[in-house]
Amino acid sequence: MKYLLLIATLVAGSAISAEAMANAQLAKSKNCMACHSVDAKIVGPAFKEVAKKYAGQKDAEAKLTQKVLNGGSGVWGAVAMPANKGQVTEAEARELVKWVLSLK
Numbered sequence: 277m278k279y280l281l282l283i284a285t286l287v288a289g290s291a292i293s294a295e296a297m298a299n300a301q302l303a304k305s306k307n308c309m310a311c312h313s314v315d316a317k318i319v320g321p322a323f324k325e326v327a328k329k330y331a332g333q334k335d336a337e338a339k340l341t342q343k344v345l346n347g348g349s350g351v352w353g354a355v356a357m358p359a360n361k362g363q364v365t366e367a368e369a370r371e372l373v374k375w376v377l378s379l380k
Contacts, residue, residue, distance in 0.1 A: 299375035306364050308372065311357075314379060321352045327379045337373055344369040 330336035349356035
């Protein structure tokens, strides 16, 4: 029984890690990492800071998905986030936002 529990834990951990890696790769492939990082401010805020700021907000996913697609300014400083329509689909933007919001 302990063996089965260990295997189930390892498989679940691998699935979570694989999903996180895939979303990090998506962020990299869509050039998000040119301005953002997971842990530190570059041009834009760190993804973990975004997750912290929007934690618990019911409309965060929809709001941030639109921000990824349409860009915006004034929330994190003087440098505006450019619009990404044409480079990122709405589904990809939503996937990226879900990943960012899951970071702790």
